Amino acid sequence: MLGRFSAFLVGGALALSASSGLVALRGAAAQEAAKPPEAAKPPFVFTGIPDQDESRLVERFGKVATYLEGKLGVPVRYIPVKNYPAAVTAFSNGQVQLAWFGGFTGVQARRAVPGSQAIAQGAEDAAFKTYFIAHAGTGLTKGPDFPKEIAGKTFSFGSRASTSGRLMPEYFVRQAFAGRTPEAVFSRVGFSGDHSRTIQLVQSGAFEVGAVDYSVWDLDTKAGKVDAKAVSVIWESPTFPDYQWTVRGDVDRTYGPGFTERLRAALVGIADPAILEPFGRSRFIPVTNAAYEPLIEVGKSTGLLD
Structure with missing residues (x-):
């Protein structure tokens, strides 16, 4: 009789233990579900100056968007603009975080947004x-x-x-x-x-x-x-520096530390001819704002830049 009672106690304890464990697991799950979700990163948006026919631009930048999304781990979107000044405006007001600018529009955009950086150019752009x-x-x-x-x-x-x-x-x-x-x-x-x-x-x-x-x-x-x-x-003509990718200085704050360098590495790492050929470029190389200082002097000498 005592043996059966002891077995009952042991069985009851095991059942209670299992039941308590289940309750604890459910409670933990409920607490986890109650936690506010981490804020999703906003789409990373870029544009480019409309320097040639629209069909070529859509082909060119659509491929870049797909490539960057795979490398950066955030949604990436390309938005077209109507003209060169509109590209600078979109960059200046934060509508886009990155832009493929010509040399002069890049200078204008970086002057309008302190802290922005030229991070990559076509190999051909150093001597355009x-x-x-x-x-x-x-x-x-x-x-x-x-x-x-x-x-x-x-x-x-x-x-x-x-x-x-x-x-x-x-x-x-x-x-x-x-x-x-x-x-x-x-x-x-x-x-x-x-x-x-x-x-x-x-x-x-x-x-x-x-x-x-x-x-x-x-x-x-x-x-x-x-x-x-x-x-x-x-x-x-004689050669001069021209096109480049310019990024806003606040992207690391939005997308995490080191994002600018990851972006630069992704652009420099493009090797697919299907992406490069619509640009008329063999590859992209690192660059800094200093490379475009000559255009500032030319802009001032012609009265096109204050």
Whole structure:
């Protein structure tokens, strides 16, 4: 009898222990569920200056967004903008955290947002070039010296804020014509808005001469968009620093310590030709704000930068 009673006590104790353990587990689970969830990181948003036709931009930046999302572990979105100043504005007001800027727009954006950094550029951007192009009807041909015969002709820049399509071409024009402005040198001056458009305007004869980003010229030529019988390169400029990825200085606070360096490493680590080719770049390399100091001096000398 005593044995059965002892067994009962032992069994009851075991049952009670199991029951208590279950209650404890449920309580712990309830406490865990009651904890406020860690705040999700907001999407990392970037943009790029619209320097060529929209279909190429969507292809280019869509691939970058997918790649960065896989490397950074946060949602990444690309948003298009209508023009160069809109890219600077989106960066300045925090609508985007990263942007693919031209040299001059990058300078403008970093001046507007203290602490922002140029972190990567194309290998080709350290020594970039402008092409001066001319309609076949002008009779102008390619030579090593600045083509002073363009004086008196109609001339198209790209965007007003473009480095290779406006800032540097205007600088070279002023150098060649004793400081005279483009408006004083040419019979008519236009601004196409982007490099692909400049090519088409000169090719059609709407403008006799224009200034374009050499990489866009090469891309459009490969794509069959350039009629060599109608338009050709007549001069290659001296080199200058141009495009770069610039990031806001507050991203580490939002996405965690070291995020900027992880982003730089991800961009420099791009090796997929499917991503690089739409940029007309062989690879991306590290860069700092100091590389663009020459553009500040040019901007001031031409009156395009205060």
